[in-house]
Amino acid sequence: PLENIDGQNLEILKEDLRLRLLNLDPKKRYFEKYKILIEEKVGKLPEKSDHPLTILFSVGGAGAQKEIGVKILKCLSWKIKQGEIKIILSAGIRENVKEYFEENIKKLNLTKCGETGVSYIEIIFEKDIESYFQKFNQALRKTDILWTKPSELSFYAALGLPIIIAPPIGSQEGFNRRWLLKSGFGDSQENPSHTDQWLFDWLENGYFAEHAMEGFVEGENLGTLKIENKLKIY
8 A cells, every 4th residue: 555655665664663673573583683684674663662562363254254353452461451452454445354353352341441542342333345455554654463364465474564374265265375385475374363472482582673674675565656757658
């Protein structure tokens, strides 16, 4: 999405990635090894991020895998209540999925999480697809980890977003999963019911920071702009 890039100079993208890397490498294990590369590619990192560690979980177009989102909430509920992590649940344009998330948030007593003016759970939903994508792309700017099945969202790895890969549906998504893994842009999810164990292990070892930089450096982050320029020729 062009609004997440800022043209060929990638200034918006780099600004977001600088803040993201601070959340993705809390022990500075990746940064200590690749400080020169990071500063060469995205610039000097600020002192601290402007948002809490944030995971965006995106369901499929038909509401597929929405149960995974609830398992994530259950497992991370304590950290959400403590304001240590924010979860964004993307329901697309399906009102039944939004209601499913709302019901489970209420059951888990997570409706009042967060400080004044800060919410640690958010649901992205709109009735029309254009408004939804606008809101989704805006949310990505403050997202640190994208958890999704390997749909077309796989290519968002080029925004410097590490991907937690949910189980693929269909052969094309199977191909995308292999591409993400081979490219070093993400890892397949482990048991969502034990997210609190493996997620923070990966985080502390700098794995997500590595995936973010791999995606930014090796991914095609100017694809939309190139297509737009080609269309102008015709």
